[in-house]
Structure formats: C-alpha cells, structure tokens
Amino acid sequence: MAELTYREAVARAIAQEMERDESVVLIGEDVGAAGGVFKATVGLFDKFGPKRVRDTPISEQAILGATMGAAMTGLRPIAEVMFADFFAVCWDIVANQIAKSRYMTDGQVSFPLVIRAGNGGGLRFGAQHSQSIENWAMMIPGLKVVAPATPADVVGLLAAAVRDDDPVVFCEHKALYASKGEVPDGEIVDKLGTAKVLRSGSDATIVALANMVPRALAAAEQLAANGIDATVVDVRSLVPLDTQTILAEVSKTGRLFTVEENPRLCGWGAEVVSIVSEECFDSLDGPIVRITTPHIPLPSADALEDMAIPSVDRITEVVQKALQE
Amino acid sequence: MAVSVKNQADAELTAPPGLDPASLYQPSGTVAPDVALTLYRDQVRMRRFEKRAYDLFMQSLVKGTSHLSLGMEAIAAGFGQAMQPRDYTFATYRGHAHTLARGASMTGVMGELLGRECGLLSGKGGSMHLTDVERGVMGSYAIVGAHLTIALGAAWSAVYRGEDRVAVAFFGDGATNIGAFHEALNLAAVWKLPVVFVCENNFYMEYTAIDSVTAVPRPAADRAGAYGLEGVVINGNDADAVYLTAREALERARQGGGPSLIEAITYRHGGHSRADPGKYRPKDEVEAWTAYDPVVLYRSRLVAAGVAEAELDAIDAAAQAEVDSATEEAKASPPSGAERLLTNVWADGGSAWRN
DSSP states (O other), rough: EEEHHHHHHHHHHHHHHHHHHHTEEEEEESSSTOOOOOOOOTTTTHHHHHTTTTOOOHHHHHHHHHHHHHHTTTEEEHHHHHHHEGGGHHHHIIIIIIITTTHHHHTTTTOOOOOEEEOOSSSSOTSOOOOOOOHHHHHHHOOOOEEOHHHHHHHHHHHHHSSSSHHHHHHHHEEGTTTTEESSSSSOOOOTTEEEEEEEEESSEEEEEETTHHHHHOOOOHHHHHTEEEEEEEOOEEEEEEEHHHHHHHHHOOOOEEEHHHSSSSHHHHHHHHHHHHHHGOOOOOOEEEEEEEESSSOOSSSHHHHHHHOOHHHHHHHHEEEEE | OOOOOOOOOHHSSSOOOOOOOOOOOOOOOOOOOHHHHHHHHHHHHHHHHHHHHHHHHHTTTTOOOOOOOOOOOOHHHHHHHHTTTTOOOOOOOSSSHHHTTTTHHHHHHHHHHHHHHSSSSTSSOOOOOOOOOTTTTTEEEEEHHHHHHHHHHHHHHHHTTTOOOOEEEEEGGGGGGGGGHHHHHHHHHHHTTEEEEEEESBBBBBSGGGGGGGGSSSTTTHHHHHOOOOOOOTTTTTHHHHHHHHHHHHHHHHOOOEEEEEEEEOOOOOOSSSTTOOTTOOOHHHHHHSSSSSHHHHHHHHHTTTTHHHHHHHHHHHHHHHHHHHHHHHHHHHHHOOOGGTTTTTTTTOOBOOO
C-alpha cells in the first residue's frame, strides 16, 4: 500500500497497462517529455519511449481522429484532451464518429480507446477551462463515461477503461490531481458501471461524482454532528450506470440528494432522479433534491467560483433544510 | 496490346474547362493490358450501379439522400486497382464507387441503400456510411473532412504494428476548407505516415463553386506546400493517370516516404445529392464535361489500342447483369427487422447503458 496523488495514480495506471499490453499507446499535447500540463503522465515517456508516448500538435481533431483510426485497426490508444473544455473543438470525432460507427456498421468495427481529459472547476481558470463535461458525453449513445474521485479508483477504473472494448471518456478532476490516497500494491483492475457506497446512514442518500464526492462525505460528517445520518454513494461511472446500487440505497433512506458540479440543466443527476422517480417512487419519503452549480458559465474569481460550485456547507444546509421540512 | 497514357483517342478529345493538360502531373509507367480491362470493367460497374441507384430513388425505393459518383468513376477505379487488399480505404458519403472498387458485394451495397437485411451494414448505416472491413473499406464518413484524421490513425497503427499497409482517404474539394483537412495533413506529414490524401475536385463544394470560396486556385494542391508536400494535380477522368499516380503514391508511402496529396480534377454529371438538380452550373460547362466522360474516354482508348468492341460490349453486358441481379436480390431481401434495432452499440453486441 502506497500513498499516491491522484495525478500519480493516472501515470501508474497507464504504466500498468502499457507494461501489460504492447498495443496500448498514449498521445496528446505535451504528454511526452513534458509529462503533461497537469503532470499526470510523468515518467511514461522515459519508460516507454517516443514510439508509445507521442506528443502531438495542438490539433484535437487530429489527435482523436488518429486515436479512432488506431483503435479500429488493432491498437488500444489512450488520448489526452488537455482540458475537457477542448472537447468542443473535436466533438465531431467523439460524438459523430467514435460513438456511432460501431452501430452504423452493425458491429464491423470496435473502438477500444480511452479519452482522458482534465475536467471540472475550482482552479479559478474561468469558464473555458473549468467545465464539467461528463453530461455532454453521457447523452451520446456509444460512449462510456467514467469520473473517479480517489487515486485508487483512478488506477482501477483507468485500467478497466483501457481493457474495455468500447470507447471510454475518462474525466479526471483537475481539482483532485493534488489529492492523496492509499493505493494497494500490485495490479489493480476495477469494474466499470459500479457505484460505491462510501458511508451508510438511515436518513438521507447523497449521490455524488468526482470532486463532489469528498464534499458529500465532509457534508455527511457535518450532518452527523447535527443528528442526521446520511449515506454517500460515489457514482464513479455514468455509463454504464449502476442504478441498482442507487435504487437500493435510496430505498433504505427514503430521501435522495444528488450533488453535481455541472450547471443545472440536463445534469447526470436529472437522469438519476428520473430513474428513481419511476422505479422506487413508493420508497420516497419526501421530494428529491438536486444540488448543482447554477445554470451559468463558471466565473473565474475565487469568491464567485466558490459560490457557484456546490460546497460542503451548501450540501449540509440543503440536506438539513429538506429533512426539516 | 500496350496502352499508353497519351494516344490518338485522347488527342481527339478537347479538354473541358478547368482542366489544363499542361499543368497535369505525368506519372511514370504503363498500364498492363489486364489492368486496363479491369479499369474499364470497374468504371462500367460503377456507372451502371449509380444509374440504377438513381432510378431506385426516383421509384422511392431508396429513402433519405444519396450522393452519386456519376462522371467521377475513374478515381475510385484507378485507386481500387492500385491498392493492395491489405490497404485501407476511407471514403466519403459519396462512396458507393469506392466501396465497390475494393470488391464489396454489389448486392450488399444495393441492399444497404434499400435498408434491407442483406445490406453491408444491415440497413443501420445507409448510403453515406458504407463499410466493408474485410475488404479494407474502413468506412464512409458523412461529416466533411473528419475521416482524413481517422485515416492517419489507421496509418499510424499500421506503422506501429509493423505492417506495410497504406491508408487512402478520398474527399471532395469542399473538404479542403475545413480544419480537419489541415490538422490531418500536418500530423500525417510530421509523423511521416503512409497516407494518400485524394481530393476529388469537381469544382463545386455543394451548390457553390469552390473557387469562389477558396483563397487559392487549386484547393488541395496549392495547400500541399504548407505541409511540405508536393502539389500533384491529375486528370481525374483518366483512369490510367489515376492508376499510375496512385501506384507511385502508394509505393512511396509503403517505402516510408510519407503522405501524398493528390488533386484529381473531375466533374459530377448530376447535382450534389438527390435533392440537387445542379442548375447552378453553366450549361456549356456541363456539356463539355459530360462529353469528357471517363467511361467513354476509356473505352475509346481501349478500342484505339486494339481491343475488340465485342469484348467491351461483353464487359458492359456483364456489368448490367450484375447490377440487375444485385437489384433483384436486394429487393427480395427483407427489410431490416426489430432484432437489429438495439444491437451493436457496444462491443458486447448490445445497447444496455445501465443495470
């Protein structure tokens, strides 16, 4: 067992898979000798060389097109889109080409590829370098979407994503890169489509993703001090979505709160709420509440950004107020 | 019989507007007689197929839209002959001919247009997405320019895996003004990948003349220098010129010489798509180019070289019989059924997104 940062966990996972499988390659802007702008690929260039760890120009369409073409002809490429916001300049390759081609060709081609991206806010980067884009990817049939919250999950889920025969959009939360956690020694391979129950309570079920997970856990501690016993579920994977774990945990407490970093409209929580409303309505003891960023572009100033993204205090207050009503 | 690129039959044809013979690249080598007959046969097959596809649209048996290669067959045919079975084709939404050129089943292509079980893609892709991986047709792509980047990925993969395959990406003149074209050329050149980029310049992006929206006269070739490539312009209505140029570019790519950009000048006999009668084109331009028909030109050339008319008539008849048979087989195939609807989103064959 070693303590790793979230960014070190990314490099460890990639190294684990590249050592195991010669067909795994990594491309992206500054991923090679520079070790990535977020330092999440440090050491890989030295270890695996320029043939397997390739720097690219600032050409997101070419990066992802190359990734797609390589995946359909026998490689298992990992591509980095530096900031998830940049998906907007190569969305055609993601949404029209990679996601749809297996279906359109009735299974003639497969895309065993991973697109990693620095996702989410909290670093005062402003509206074009802070977005949570997991919902963009989630709504496209043919893409799997994963967003880990801990270094151990980064290793296990990234390894699972590399081994998966379908395209996976892997959202690394930028505000978590410096966070630390214990990671078991040896090979780690997790399973996509599995949520984790991190804390069990009897009064409320809080469902969170990525950087909202540690905040939900901290809020649960505050709530406990006020006599409210909350369950916290880390969704981890939006597609496939582990609805059974969520439904089971909501049924136990009768109350559901989603904590989403995304702006309000069409956030992943809305889909979770829809499923829970349809499938365990009778277990609910009160209204479902979504805690999200307001429907605004993220502001840059620290005070404003902190007001926008759900905070520990906001989660605590919203849950407390809802349960008191 | 030896067929030369320039011969008496060609000399009698007047070059149509926009095709300046003096500026054309002259590839080396000659076309072997058996290859020449195959080039003729393939062009005739494409011609008859596309005409039938048009008729079936008119009968509302083919739905949606379609983009025909009538008048542009020499390019797909020339490359089809020059490519090795292991090479990759990346075509556009105007890709019926390019798919047939690699040996895909004509019934499969026709069935796909008709949305039938026997379609290459079981009716799930349609006219714009023809794919036959077993024959190296890695897809037909309907978002302009996207597949140039995908083709370079396939080429990168081939090099990485130590296989001497070449990826060929076909695209229209309109694609030269989209970002993906430039990103793909740059990266392919920087990584020195075995890709041949083939611009089919038919003078109109869709309804608008390409020269009215492009900063340089030759939309592909004039951009080549920006990526350290040679600007090669060829007569896209001359199957021999296409074949010989393709052979050179493929060989160079296979030897590690990197990508090529070839601009093939051609003309579509019809509009951009089913919805377009092509009325924006000057009448005399259309007439001149229709007269400069690649199939007619090639047939004259073969006759001038001594091939018997009867032999060519037999090729025509066989192509027509193949199209008739493919049409009947496709019509007889049942429409794609409900069992196909929810399959093959994922590699496990299904479409489940939750447990």
